[in-house]
Amino acid sequence: MLRHTLAALALATLPASAQEVAPLVGSEVVDASAAAVDAFAVAIDADGDSRITLEELDAAGRDVFASMDADASGGLSMQEMLD
Numbered sequence: 001m002l003r004h005t006l007a008a009l010a011l012a013t014l015p016a017s018a019q020e021v022a023p024l025v026g027s028e029v030v031d032a033s034a035a036a037v038d039a040f041a042v043a044i045d046a047d048g049d050s051r052i053t054l055e056e057l058d059a060a061g062r063d064v065f066a067s068m069d070a071d072a073s074g075g076l077s078m079q080e081m082l083d
Contacts, residue, residue, distance in 0.1 A: 040060075043060075044056050044057065044059070044060040046059070068080050068081065068083075070083070
């Protein structure tokens, strides 16, 4: 579950152009997913101790949410989630 959550957060932080690549097949999907999760985990490990605490994960989630909340309403519209 955590791996899926981290993957979703990692994708949300990528620019749209980085998400629009040729489809991957088979083991390429697993390799790409693992690499994305690993890179994102390193990015949110604020203290560099190779562990992600709830506080670090929460901060990353809040940063992603804030970057998506274009009108700063405290909630995400369908359009904001699609942008």
